[in-house]
Amino acid sequence: MTIMIVCKFCIIFRMIGVQKKKGVPKWVAVLAILALVSVATVLQTYSSLRIFRSISSPHLYHERLIRRQTNDTRNITSAARNAIVTPGFIRKVLEINSREQEIPSEKNIFTHASEKSTTKYSISFDEPTSTHKKIPKQKVTHIGFLKVHKAGSTTMQNIFFRFGLKHNLTFVLPERGHYFMTTKSAMPVTPGHHRDILACHSKYSRGLFGSVLPEDTVNIGIIREPFDRMISAAYYYRDVWRSPMLIDVPRLNFIHNLVNRPDLYERKPFTKTKNAMGQDFGFAPTVTINDTDIIKDHLEMLTKDFKLVLLMEKFDESLILMKRTLNWDLSDIIYFTSNSHAHQPVILNPTELDKFKSTCFLDYAVFEKFNKTFHEKLSAEGLHFMEEVEHFKSVLELVKDYCDIQGARRERKPLNIVESDWNEPFKITQNDCYYMQMKELPFVDFLKRRHREANILNDLEINKY
Template sequence: MPLIYISYLKGRKFKKYWTWLLLIMSAIFIIHFISPSLFTGECQTKQRIISDWSIITVDDDNEFNSNNFSLISDSFLASRRQFMKEEIRHVAFLKVHKTGSSTVTSIIQRFGWARQLNFILPATSPNLFSQNESITTNNILHIDKDETYDILCNHVIYNKQAFQKYLPPDTVYIGIVRDPFDQFVSSVYYYKYRWSVPYLARLPIRYPIKYLLENPNQYEPKNYQNSFTKSRMSVDFGLPEELFHTTDKNKILPYLRKLHSEFKLVMIKEYFDESLILLRRILNWNMKDILYIIKNSSKYVPLRSYRDRYLHKQHSFLDYCLYNFFVRIFWKRVRQQGEDFHAEVSYFRQLRSAVEDFCSEVVKKSALPVQVFEAKENEFHSYIVINKEECVLLSMDEVEFSNKLKWRQFPHLRPMGNQRRHPRKRW
């Protein structure tokens, strides 16, 4: 302040310096006294929400006892319906190969299990109807005639007419896609080293991606539907065979627009949590319904180059058209969500991580006392409670859950005594 006063007294000669000093002092004042009040409100809100999470230790007489959890579920559903619109229970999820679809399937399976919904289930495999056709009378398990199917979420080729034959008219269709090159690389390593698919098993151990892309005619199956590595996402979405042999976008675009008219949402693997929040909002589900635990993450570091990506764009042109089309639609949908969308995504990530940490401890330590995780109602969800039984469900993989659902819907298929469970189908 003395410097400002001296500068002022010296008149016009130091007027420029006096003005700059005033600006600097004003900026310091704003930073120290005004800005904190702008940001602390948001931080305090986040801290308040997070402080509403807690882990409660309960005993046998407590209302949170796992034996009485059905009571919690009933009250939770009742409060949830007051919190938001009626949830949508008729869902068809197109499980696309190597796109993160197993995680989405597990979420949908858990949702249907809690509400005792009827799933369309494969007849001969825990998680696969067919690699090259849609659902048919021969590849599904049939329920009683007086019952209806609610959910479809296992591997199958998309065909709207076939789906409509078994699912209610108000069914919401959901799909998922992934960056085509990443999806291709994941498929090569998965089906070569884990499942030893014949045409991929013939690839050299070193540089399998390079050899496959440089010599596709030598390795790829003649039938495009038998390939896991050539425009496989487009195969799963049921694109017509003639589109796999053209690069004319004017021929491809009409079918992509048709898919857009039939699917309420196509999720994007690279924006998985954003996709789940969109899914939650479209289906009117609670945030608890879309929680997941990360599992089966790949440990390999594939060897690939820019030339590999260039060759792959020629190898799987149709998948790039499919992916780019739905990415544009996805971000248009996000922009329509309003200012709270990204705040909800950020909060969901924190909640999901906290639940995963809780469940990893609870599942490992089976000894008493029993603990539950609770999150109080806030602007993003109604009251949430997670106990050990739900942690076990969160930790289940897709095949385990598919068998669990199958044995509940069709008790006569449950293995008896030491009878071995139905083996997972190999390719």
């Protein structure tokens, strides 16, 4: 470029030289040439810097790419706005893009498998993280789940029921009702077969769980902050189950009445609103607040027996922790919230709170013990744990959107969740939505029919020989 400019200046110089005869001084021509050469040098240097900057700063390319993708996106749902997309995931999208000769679009990442679907989801580019995929381990399929009242346990039960159906497992089911209380009350299994999962309501004891489950069973429990659990239980069992004891409590200052007058409304050692967690975790009704050694020993026994106790207040974190503990897949822990019941917020004064803690001393003993161990396990998982939790929440939103919409159409193609650092690709179907939203009692009845049919088929198989 410089040579071309100089050549042009030479031509100009010659023209100026011709004009010299007409009185143009030679020094004016020389100054003009020098000025033009200086301007040309500055322009060329500036152009080179621009090229160098665009090459040495690849992040500028990503910024422009993201802006271009963002401008093309119009219907972005909150479901995937914070989705974590890992480098391997981005490479996969770019490979698809190179084959299709088009700019990567959100539709290539998360989308309903429906030709008529117009919903798009955005992604965010994160810094590279170490791969979280590990060599596949065998999934834990022998599970004893302690279903604690009003602590997210119905949602957990639904997860275990669907996992068992998916893997053709056998459940511990009571012959009647939905409470498993004694070994004899369990539906029988044919000789040569065993039960895999206990997820019905029960009270924990080593003997009871051990009598119906294999020796390598992993016990899982769940807890909730005692006062919040009590409020939820009080409104639920009063308004839904119409508990006579709770109906008798004056509605004005309902919770305060329960807290301030345990001598009038909470006379039994265990009720739905008094030490219910303590009862579910197997404490004897004769234990008093002064039996500190008995309480301590029982808690130590529970710590040995339970591989993991989840925390309702950190439900999604609990599920990711359980997924890792049981070697499950992300698809195994997808859920819909079940059996929730709205209620008015209640605040206790310090005197009332002290009184409530004295009344529900077993609930607080259980909560304080396992709340501490839960957070210790959480801290041991490392920095990338929360990335997986956020990814899980994004997938849950996609599933919720899909299942909310799918009821409006008779037939709908599956929702495809593509591969990520946290999961293998999997599909959510209409059947998945149906079972996720199935109520507890119908689900238990369905499993009982399945259990009986399996026993009949097993008996026929045995009689053939």
